[in-house]
Amino acid sequence: MKSGIAILILIFFSVIHTSELFYIPAHWPKPVYNFTKNPLIQAKVNLGRVLFYDPKLSKDYSISCASCHSPFSAFAHTDHDLSHGIHDSIGTRNAPALMNLAWQDVFMWDGAINHLDMQALAPISHPAEMGNSLDTVVQRLNNDKMYNSLFTAAYGNPDATGEKTLKAISQFMLTLISADSKYDRVMRKIDTFTLQENNGYRLFRKHCEACHKEPLFTSFGFANNGLKVDTTLVDVGRAKVSLNENDLYKFKIPTLRNIEYTYPYMHDGRYKKLSQVLNHYTKDIQSSSTLAPQLLNPIVITSNEKVDIISFLLTLSDKEFVFNKKFQYPKEIIDSFSVNK
Amino acid sequence: MVPKMKYLIVIFCLQVTLSNSQNNMQLVVRPKWENQPMVFDSIYQLSTENQISFDVLKFYISKITLLHDDDLVYSEPNSFHLVDASKPESFSMSFPIPEFQKINKINFILGIDSITNVSGAMGGDLDPMLGMYWTWQSGYINAKIEGTCSQCETRKNAFIFHLGGYKQPFDSFQNISLKIQNVSQSIVIDFDLSTWIKNINLSVQNNIMSPSENAVKLSKSLAENFKINRSE
Numbered sequence: 278m279k280s281g282i283a284i285l286i287l288i289f290f291s292v293i294h295t296s297e298l299f300y301i302p303a304h305w306p307k308p309v310y311n312f313t314k315n316p317l318i319q320a321k322v323n324l325g326r327v328l329f330y331d332p333k334l335s336k337d338y339s340i341s342c343a344s345c346h347s348p349f350s351a352f353a354h355t356d357h358d359l360s361h362g363i364h365d366s367i368g369t370r371n372a373p374a375l376m377n378l379a380w381q382d383v384f385m386w387d388g389a390i391n392h393l394d395m396q397a398l399a400p401i402s403h404p405a406e407m408g409n410s411l412d413t414v415v416q417r418l419n420n421d422k423m424y425n426s427l428f429t430a431a432y433g434n435p436d437a438t439g440e441k442t443l444k445a446i447s448q449f450m451l452t453l454i455s456a457d458s459k460y461d462r463v464m465r466k467i468d469t470f471t472l473q474e475n476n477g478y479r480l481f482r483k484h485c486e487a488c489h490k491e492p493l494f495t496s497f498g499f500a501n502n503g504l505k506v507d508t509t510l511v512d513v514g515r516a517k518v519s520l521n522e523n524d525l526y527k528f529k530i531p532t533l534r535n536i537e538y539t540y541p542y543m544h545d546g547r548y549k550k551l552s553q554v555l556n557h558y559t560k561d562i563q564s565s566s567t568l569a570p571q572l573l574n575p576i577v578i579t580s581n582e583k584v585d586i587i588s589f590l591l592t593l594s595d596k597e598f599v600f601n602k603k604f605q606y607p608k609e610i611i612d613s614f615s616v617n618k
Numbered sequence: 619m620v621p622k623m624k625y626l627i628v629i630f631c632l633q634v635t636l637s638n639s640q641n642n643m644q645l646v647v648r649p650k651w652e653n654q655p656m657v658f659d660s661i662y663q664l665s666t667e668n669q670i671s672f673d674v675l676k677f678y679i680s681k682i683t684l685l686h687d688d689d690l691v692y693s694e695p696n697s698f699h700l701v702d703a704s705k706p707e708s709f710s711m712s713f714p715i716p717e718f719q720k721i722n723k724i725n726f727i728l729g730i731d732s733i734t735n736v737s738g739a740m741g742g743d744l745d746p747m748l749g750m751y752w753t754w755q756s757g758y759i760n761a762k763i764e765g766t767c768s769q770c771e772t773r774k775n776a777f778i779f780h781l782g783g784y785k786q787p788f789d790s791f792q793n794i795s796l797k798i799q800n801v802s803q804s805i806v807i808d809f810d811l812s813t814w815i816k817n818i819n820l821s822v823q824n825n826i827m828s829p830s831e832n833a834v835k836l837s838k839s840l841a842e843n844f845k846i847n848r849s850e
Contacts (some may be wrong), residue, residue, distance in 0.1 A: 311737075311738070314737070314738060315738070315739075345767070389754060389755040389756065390756045391735070391736045391756035391757070392736060392737070392738040392739075392756060393738070394738035394739035395738065395739065395751070395756045398746055398751065398753045399753050399754055401753070402753035402754070403753070403754065409751075411746055411747040411753075412747045412748075412749065414747075416748050438741055438745055439739065439741075439745040439746045439747030440739045440740055440741035440744075440745050440746070441741075443739040443746065444739050446740075447738075447739070518755055520829075520830065522790070526700065529656075538793070589846070
């Protein structure tokens with residue numbers, strides 16, 4: 278009986294604990310991530326956060342996840358069109374922003390990764406990114422006293438494995454929820470749009486909503502949005518993974534949340550400004566057999582209306598998210614675990 | 619006193635029989651070249667003019683079930699085994715089955731099923747740090763076979779087969795069902811690498827490292843070369 282009560286109390290507190298780390302914002306759908314296989318606890322989130330910011334994950338100890346996913350640009354890479362890696366290598370695609378990942382089922386611009394847990398494997402192993410192997414990362418973590426303590430706190434023993442390492446990185450990424458922009462406050466009826474923002478919202482719903490669906494501002498699908506093929510990259514997108522010609526030049530529809538911070542835009546970072554993005558949709562659509570049906574008819578909007586749409590898009594900026602100390606370099610965790618060596 | 623003692627003796631005997639009523643069925647999967655154990659770096663005759671040797675051979679055996687006359691006798695929980703030719707201890711598995719129970723069929727998957735492929739990070743033989751998981755595109759590598767052959771006009775005459783893929787139409791894991799003479803102690807399965815690789819024209823096909831039609835074809839023929847050894 279006593280032990281039963283103790284278990285109930287434990288469950289109660291663990292639920293409270295989880296809700297501090299993760300919550301479903303009002304009117305949002307259910308997340309797709311299976312938390313029962315990797316329940317969030319603070320010690321694992323801490324471990325994941327330290328791993329996320331640690332250049333030890335890369336072959337030459339120079340690049341961390343945060344090198345290309347900076348908290349201050351909503352975990353994207355400001356000013357860099359293509360991703361960077363060890364030895365100044367340059368990849369072929371733009372580093373995407375990271376947020377609300379518990380709602381996303383497949384990852385990467387071409388959807389090549391089928392689970393959040395497996396996502397980190399790709400940059401760790403890619404020769405033009407971290408150029409390492411998970412096996413080597415795990416060896417380094419096992420030989421590191423700070424990580425011995427962090428793993429003990431998270432998993433009850435100091436031994437690192439591939440599974441534990443990947444799941445801890447997932448734990449930190451799952452906490453990156455952005456749902457506190459002006460748009461969100463307006464939806465919660467504690468703020469109001471300006472006339473211009475309101476007109477932009479109306480136009481957004483008319484012309485953009487089909488693919489950039491509220492409240493996450495993506496349908497999580499793949500589409501060919503009519504970009505001219507960059508002949509220096511010749512990136513076929515989703516077709517590379519599916520080997521299906523119906524998927525040629527289709528890329529993941531990205532969220533528009535925090536778009537103010539995540540420039541440059543598109544899978545190859547070709548546009549630096551939102552005005553260029555809107556001009557693409559009104560003037561530069563390249564027709565092809567896989568073009569998104571929503572773009573078959575030209576989008577007609579005036580230049581004033583474009584300014585209104587941009588003013589609405591700026592209401593998707595979430596300063597609480599971008600400046601959240603819990604998401605930044607984990608100095609306090611590293612300090613406390615380094616002392617306890 | 620005496621009847622009580624009788625009861626105690628009966629209970630004691632029952633316990634002894636119960637604790638002895640389990641038997642361990644051994645399964646051994648042996649990589650072979652023709653009739654001999656396959657040995658890394660040994661030079662084998664592929665054809666009259668070509669020689670071949672191997673340096674990597676790993677594959678998954680998963681979802682093992684043992685049957686008798688199509689009745690399920692044993693289904694292994696969390697059944698994922700990475701067989702690695704460089705680690706002979708990985709060739710043997712054992713399953714608790716009731717004593718005196720006969721088995722005349724074994725079912726298993728060569729590779730990893732679709733659901734497991736989309737279930738996130740896992741440990742043990744499924745840990746992605748073991749190098750049997752693709753990094754640039756999610757999915758387990760069901761089998762890795764690498765070596766050199768004079769027929770391959772590649773760098774260092776190398777051939778590399780990483781067979782995997784879990785999504786249709788390129789799902790390449792194979793359901794295998796093998797009939798056995800009634801056995802109660804051990805099952806020996808031989809995988810003859812020679813009959814598999816002799817069917818491949820290595821001068822043309824020597825490099826597969828992603829899901830594709832060819833990966834599916836080679837996986838099917840791989841499965842056909844897992845056979846019960848009836849002599850042991």
